[in-house]
Amino acid sequence: MGGNAEGAAERRPRHPWSDDARSAACNFAFGDLFNNLPQLAVFDGHLHVPTLAAAVGAIAGYSAQCALRSEHGGWPAGMHVATTKSGAQFFFGDPLNNALIAHSAAEEPLRAWSMIAGAAVAVGVQPPPPEPMFAHVSAAIGEDRGFYPTTAVAPRLPGLELLKRVWPLACDCFEGRLSGKVMRDEAAAPQIWRPVIAAHVAHHGLRRTQASLDPATGVAIAFESAIYASKIDPKLVDT
Numbered sequence: 001m002g003g004n005a006e007g008a009a010e011r012r013p014r015h016p017w018s019d020d021a022r023s024a025a026c027n028f029a030f031g032d033l034f035n036n037l038p039q040l041a042v043f044d045g046h047l048h049v050p051t052l053a054a055a056v057g058a059i060a061g062y063s064a065q066c067a068l069r070s071e072h073g074g075w076p077a078g079m080h081v082a083t084t085k086s087g088a089q090f091f092f093g094d095p096l097n098n099a100l101i102a103h104s105a106a107e108e109p110l111r112a113w114s115m116i117a118g119a120a121v122a123v124g125v126q127p128p129p130p131e132p133m134f135a136h137v138s139a140a141i142g143e144d145r146g147f148y149p150t151t152a153v154a155p156r157l158p159g160l161e162l163l164k165r166v167w168p169l170a171c172d173c174f175e176g177r178l179s180g181k182v183m184r185d186e187a188a189a190p191q192i193w194r195p196v197i198a199a200h201v202a203h204h205g206l207r208r209t210q211a212s213l214d215p216a217t218g219v220a221i222a223f224e225s226a227i228y229a230s231k232i233d234p235k236l237v238d239t
Contacts, residue, residue, distance in 0.1 A: 032173040054155035060198035061226030084144040115199040119206035120215035
């Protein structure tokens with residue numbers, strides 16, 4: 001029995017935050033987000049999987065922006081602002097793109113693209129390339145229209161509205177207000193790990209829903225939503 005338990009422990013996947021002093025808070029945040037987010041993608045009594053994919057992607061993208069601003073005490077150098085005809089602001093720049101795309105093998109478990117695309121790769125499906133996804137997001141922002149992914153199936157809500165629907169739950173998960181309440185101290189997941197937690201939730205969520213959502217389609221929905229959410233003016237979300 002002891003040997004089996006040790007073997008199970010060895011097979012249990014390690015997360016990138018496992019060695020952090022607040023790993024327990026990160027684990028609670030991961031579990032709470034994974035288990036509670038689907039309820040916000042229920043419409044007419046049924047889970048709408050494309051909306052769930054977009055929601056978790058949006059959380060991953062926006063939390064990457066939040067971590068970037070937290071690390072630099074504001075927006076880092078190399079960013080610029082695009083203002084649409086309606087007066088909305090969106091943020092562009094390599095620092096933000098680098099927060100989503102890995103540039104080394106060591107970064108892959110830490111970036112949304114690697115984890116989201118990995119859900120398709122894991123079942124032998126070639127994910128769509130990310131470059132057209134960035135182009136689609138830029139075009140949608142330039143045309144000043146509500147954002148939806150390029151896929152044939154779409155979320156029930158446009159990007160900003162969906163992010164505003166799910167971000168309060170994400171904050172509760174990250175801040176330890178759900179299962180994390182059992183901890184006396186340090187219940188909040190560190191800011192640096194929040195986009196990583198969301199990216200891993202996206203990976204496992206896409207894997208779980210592949211019977212009802214084509215893996216390549218799920219990747220496109222989730223990552224295009226992540227790109228879009230990463231560029232949203234925080235004044236529109238952090239209320």
